[in-house]
Amino acid sequence: MCGIYGYIGRNSINEVMGGLKRLEYRGYDSAGIAFIGDNLDCEYADNNEHIKRFKNLTVIKSEGQMSCLEEVINKCLPIGDIAIGHTRWATHGKPSVANAHPHISKNGKWVIVHNGIIENFEELKKQFSPKRFVSDTDSEVVAHLLEKYYDGSALSTLNKVCRMIKGSFALAVLTTYEKDKILVAKYGSPVVVGCDEEAGVVCSDLNSIKVGKCAFILEDNQFAVVEKGNVSVYDENLKPKKLKNMADCHREERGNLGNYSHFMLKEIDEIPRAITRTIEQYNSYEKMRTVLPLNVVRKIKKILIIGCGTAYHAGLIGKRLFEEIGIKSEVEIASEFRYNTFIPEKNTLAIFVSQSGETADTIKALSKCKENNLLTLAMTNVKNSSICFVADRVIYTSAGAEIGVASTKAYNSQVALFYLISSYFKSVLDDNAKDFDREVVKLLDVAKVISHNKIKPICQKVADEIYQSKSIYMIGRGLDYDLAREASLKLKEISYIHCEAYPAGELKHGTISLIDDKTFVFSFITQKMVKDKTQSSEKEISARGGKIIKLTQFEENNAFMQLSLPEVEEKYMPLIAVVYMQLISYYTSVRLGNNPDKPRSLAKSVTVE
Numbered sequence: 001m002c003g004i005y006g007y008i009g010r011n012s013i014n015e016v017m018g019g020l021k022r023l024e025y026r027g028y029d030s031a032g033i034a035f036i037g038d039n040l041d042c043e044y045a046d047n048n049e050h051i052k053r054f055k056n057l058t059v060i061k062s063e064g065q066m067s068c069l070e071e072v073i074n075k076c077l078p079i080g081d082i083a084i085g086h087t088r089w090a091t092h093g094k095p096s097v098a099n100a101h102p103h104i105s106k107n108g109k110w111v112i113v114h115n116g117i118i119e120n121f122e123e124l125k126k127q128f129s130p131k132r133f134v135s136d137t138d139s140e141v142v143a144h145l146l147e148k149y150y151d152g153s154a155l156s157t158l159n160k161v162c163r164m165i166k167g168s169f170a171l172a173v174l175t176t177y178e179k180d181k182i183l184v185a186k187y188g189s190p191v192v193v194g195c196d197e198e199a200g201v202v203c204s205d206l207n208s209i210k211v212g213k214c215a216f217i218l219e220d221n222q223f224a225v226v227e228k229g230n231v232s233v234y235d236e237n238l239k240p241k242k243l244k245n246m247a248d249c250h251r252e253e254r255g256n257l258g259n260y261s262h263f264m265l266k267e268i269d270e271i272p273r274a275i276t277r278t279i280e281q282y283n284s285y286e287k288m289r290t291v292l293p294l295n296v297v298r299k300i301k302k303i304l305i306i307g308c309g310t311a312y313h314a315g316l317i318g319k320r321l322f323e324e325i326g327i328k329s330e331v332e333i334a335s336e337f338r339y340n341t342f343i344p345e346k347n348t349l350a351i352f353v354s355q356s357g358e359t360a361d362t363i364k365a366l367s368k369c370k371e372n373n374l375l376t377l378a379m380t381n382v383k384n385s386s387i388c389f390v391a392d393r394v395i396y397t398s399a400g401a402e403i404g405v406a407s408t409k410a411y412n413s414q415v416a417l418f419y420l421i422s423s424y425f426k427s428v429l430d431d432n433a434k435d436f437d438r439e440v441v442k443l444l445d446v447a448k449v450i451s452h453n454k455i456k457p458i459c460q461k462v463a464d465e466i467y468q469s470k471s472i473y474m475i476g477r478g479l480d481y482d483l484a485r486e487a488s489l490k491l492k493e494i495s496y497i498h499c500e501a502y503p504a505g506e507l508k509h510g511t512i513s514l515i516d517d518k519t520f521v522f523s524f525i526t527q528k529m530v531k532d533k534t535q536s537s538e539k540e541i542s543a544r545g546g547k548i549i550k551l552t553q554f555e556e557n558n559a560f561m562q563l564s565l566p567e568v569e570e571k572y573m574p575l576i577a578v579v580y581m582q583l584i585s586y587y588t589s590v591r592l593g594n595n596p597d598k599p600r601s602l603a604k605s606v607t608v609e
């Protein structure tokens with residue numbers, strides 16, 4: 001989702017372009033940069049729809065990938081000592097040059113980039129003639145408000161304007177009134193500010209900012225003034241604030257493709273390592289106790305799990321594992337939870353699952369639980385991400401950086417962590433630490449069972465069969481249904497084939513009327529208890545011509561295609577089976593000529609509600 005990078009110091013434009021590229025993983029559909037300075041090839045610039053010049057403020061924007069913006073920049077060779085840039089993921093207004101950020105005020109003295117959503121933008125726009133607006137965005141109005149309410153101090157003007165905004169924002173602002181600083185404001189959308197001896201930087205996340213001297217993660221209602229070699233942070237009343245310097249904190253290496261053609265395939269191959277690292281990080285009672293002390297665990301009567309997309313699907317499995325050990329458990333989609341009536345129960349532990357740790361819906365749901373005095377635990381893959389600062393406690397998956405938009409190794413690590421946490425709960429409640437040690441060993445063994453190279457050819461074969469489908473269904477019962485839901489999301493998000501997961505027994509209550517002899521149905525049978533029942537559903541599908549692709553460890557041979565899963569203890573089967581489905585989704589996407597790493601319309605990190 002949108003990314004902000006701003007830089008004051010030498011080669012600011014190169015630095016901003018580099019920063020925006022590091023933020024590319026978030027997903028975007030247009031990009032732009034603004035800088036103060038007059039050095040560029042004027043003849044080229046004056047006749048170019050991508051470039052707007054206002055005295056010594058220049059804005060260059062383009063639709064599409066960063067390479068499009070780069071092409072324009074390489075032709076006009078701008079130089080400036082202060083610049084802000086943005087990658088935009090369209091919310092208000094389609095992807096276009098006009099809607100791309102930065103946005104400039106009418107008098108050309110203010111330019112802004114914005115992440116988040118300004119909910120009252122229609123209302124705010126009424127202060128101006130409609131003719132003033134050149135974009136359909138919610139963000140542009142901020143530039144005009146800064147112009148209108150300028151009071152002689154850039155920071156105080158920004159503070160005044162932010163008080164008018166309803167919604168969420170991370171804003172970086174340049175003004176020709178004070179050419180030596182970048183102003184920053186934060187409410188609800190993440191932003192980090194920092195500096196070196198000769199530079200000042202603003203960036204959407206800690207992993208992408210390049211600074212050695214200081215880096216501060218702004219909190220809501222805070223402002224910052226970024227200058228060469230200095231950053232000052234202020235509260236909402238513009239009183240100076242001291243924040244923890246995070247410059248030396250752990251930063252996640254983004255990693256590179258190596259010999260792979262896509263991050264997604266590389267990340268699927270990394271699953272055994274991701275699970276192993278995650279488990280090893282908490283492989284003893286002592287380590288688990290630092291996250292959840294024994295006295296805390298003993299008091300918990302209910303587990304509430306919240307997340308979005310794949311993280312929510314990991315939570316579905318978590319819920320079953322907690323219920324298996326007798327702890328009442330619920331799982332909710334974060335964006336629904338926020339607006340559902342909530343009846344908090346005493347002694348509930350609320351677990352928030354988020355690979356990125358930046359998902360706005362999940363963080364808002366977390367805040368709601370905190371307001372209701374629940375104990376909160378964040379499960380995230382990104383150290384020092386926003387969620388870590390909001391939750392009471394944090395537990396990390398150690399999957400390593402996940403770049404592909406489709407979550408793969410992070411999901412397996414989240415599920416593995418749910419096995420571990422639920423086993424820890426059981427051991428604490430039974431007062432039997434040995435059980436926990438045994439679970440650690442089992443999980444490390446399960447990680448070894450996944451043998452990618454052996455299964456790739458069959459997954460490719462399945463992709464060759466299904467890639468022309470219009471609609472695909474996936475069925476299972478219990479844990480197999482949870483697995484089907486994740487498998488279905490994976491396939492649809494990167495292949496763009498309509499795909500639905502159904503509880504096997506529910507199909508006959510309506511959806512089966514859609515099945516004909518062109519329909520592929522994936523059937524998951526990994527749980528003995530429901531084997532016969534799911535087989536009956538398969539028969540109903542076959543009777544209507546539907547083609548079953550079955551994933552099972554049981555000996556069966558009655559499907560259009562069958563993928564024989566390696567056998568591990570039943571409860572771990574989803575962890576194994578999902579890898580087949582991740583690979584099938586990947587190969588289907590590639591077969592269709594899509595880029596699985598950057599599926600259309602999707603962002604890696606969804607920072608708006």
Ligand code: M6R
Nearest residue numbers: 309310311354355356359406407
């Ligand atoms: O970073 P998060 O885990 O909070 O992200 C949640 C979802 O946006 C994410 O899992 C999404 O569904 C993925 N594209 C799935 O592959």
